Amino acid sequence: MHRSRRGFIGGALGCASYLALAPTAALRTFAASPRGEIVAEELFARIERIGEGIWAVVSTPLKDGGRHFTTTSNGGIVAGRDGVLVIEGYYTEEGGAWLAGQVRELTGREATHVVVTHFHADHVRGLGGMRQGRPEGVPPLATFATETTRDLMVEHQEKDLPSRLVAEAHGITTIDLGGRSARLIPRRGHTPSDVTVEIDDPDVIWCGDLVWNGMFPNYVDAVPSHLTRHCEAILGRKGTTYVPGHGDLDDAAGLDAYLGLVKDVEAAARRALEAGRPAEAAAAEYRLPESLAGWVLFSEDYFERAFLAWQRELVGS
Secondary structure, three states, X not given: OOOOHHHHHHOOOHHHOOHHXXXXXXXXXXXXXXXXXXXXXXXXXXXXXXXXXXXXXXXXXXXXXXXXXXXXXXXXXEEOOOOEEEEOOOOOHHHHHHHHHHHHHHHXXXXXXXXXXXXXXXXXXXXHHHOOOOOOOOOOOEEEXXXXXXXXXXXXXXXXXXXXXXXXXXXXXXXXXXXXEEEEEEEOOOOOOEEEEXXXXXXXXXXXXXXXXXXXXOOOOOOHHHHHHHHHHHOOOOOOEEEXXXXXXXXXXXXXXXXXXXXXXXXXXXXXXXXXXOHHHHHHHOOOXXXXXXXXOOOOHHHHHHHHHHHHHHHOO
């Protein structure tokens, strides 16, 4: 049965609510392969240094067989001469406070900016924790999201709302951190409004949940044709480090299979529609490509969510 956005997001973990249902053997390798130098590690997450003043946060909610949902989503820290940008708000206030503390440890400063890539709970509900412990006189944390994301956060009764808006409709918002800039690029596909965060030297893209690694993506709020298009736009860049919304960091070669998966789902959904097959029946027959045999399927209904999302877009139901 298809769940409403409110029913799915409101009382669960957003993108990761079905983690606990995956087979134990398949979970051992989830987010278990660091690519950068580990500078901090807890059961629920690790921080990898991937460049001078640049760190990726990789959440590990299933580490050691546990259920550690403190942060849940991936994210990052980008430091410049004049400012420090945090990427994502994470799932709990404890997670947000932990990340704010790590910013102090790694940079000796307070975070100045934070951007959330989309409205799902595991990316926004820790924002309040990031504001905890800030010294008196330090300027407020500037929180960036698109207007659509802000409106969806209001709809889902999130209490910590963005204070700055990211340009939509092909606009790019640039945050000057002093000697380093971060580009916030509006996209669409995982939800009606997503943002990627991109920097140069080194070339790093925080993909939000447009990109997943090691697991089948959640299509619960997807606009599937846009997901395909924006994955094509951001993946495949040689020399780029990709930070997916969930799972290990990777490069263009490593994530080629994910782009293939997105296209395979689209092709299967279109074939089903042309044959007049219901989404539920087509999903029941769908299997992951052989190249992704080791990937996690968190719940059997994730295939159905994907086919239903395509059905909604293609036939309006």
